[in-house]
């Protein structure tokens with residue numbers, strides 16, 4: 447059976463809630479549309495499986511800690527304390543990108559991480575994210591080598607993760623505070639029937 451447990455929101459090393467607008471794994475329609483590969487996608491042995499993108503992303507904690515709260519919230523487009531979008535509401539309210547702040551500018555910066563990664567601005571793409579914080583020993587200069595082991599499952603790597611990452615790499619305000627240091631992609635084959643084995647759709 448295809449099953450990925452439901453994942454909640456957790457704090458990242460920059461102090462923001464991560465996972466708010468993730469795909470809900472009990473939303474079957476979204477899982478079918480965005481996560482599980484189909485035979486008609488090209489590789490029939492992957493039907494019911496998923497493709498995993500993994501990135502090790504160093505987070506520049508010192509630079510982040512030197513920035514003020516207003517700048518940090520502008521970078522993500524969400525409030526640090528509640529996770530609510532800067533357009534208002536609470537953590538799970540959908541962002542309103544047309545809302546203007548009192549200074550006449552968009553309440554959510556169009557170059558914020560959330561604005562650029564949101565389906566409204568990427569042709570409707572979604573991915574299923576699951577990230578872990580990591581902490582290595584300090585680098586030779588004594589700076590913290592910590593960050594996010596970013597993982598995302600999707601039906602099609604190039605149309606989803608790659609397209610999204612390309613857009614983020616060009617404009618995301620978060621880029622000033624992160625460095626991608628390692629990258630990998632995996633094909634996760636479908637689950638098995640009783641008595642079957644992982645990969646049998648490819649090897650049998």
Ligand code: HEM
Pocket residue numbers: 458460462463464465466467468501503504505522524559560563564565573593594596607610611614624
């Ligand atoms: C260290 C790196 C990163 C950090 C700290 C980070 C953190 C966050 C935070 C705090 C949010 C807002 C809450 C949420 O909806 O989860 C968010 C949203 C999101 N992030 Fe990241 N993120 C990182 C890298 C990435 C990368 C590499 C991608 C994909 C290429 C990505 C894709 C997304 C998506 C799709 C959303 C949801 C946007 C929406 O629909 O509202 N993130 N991220």
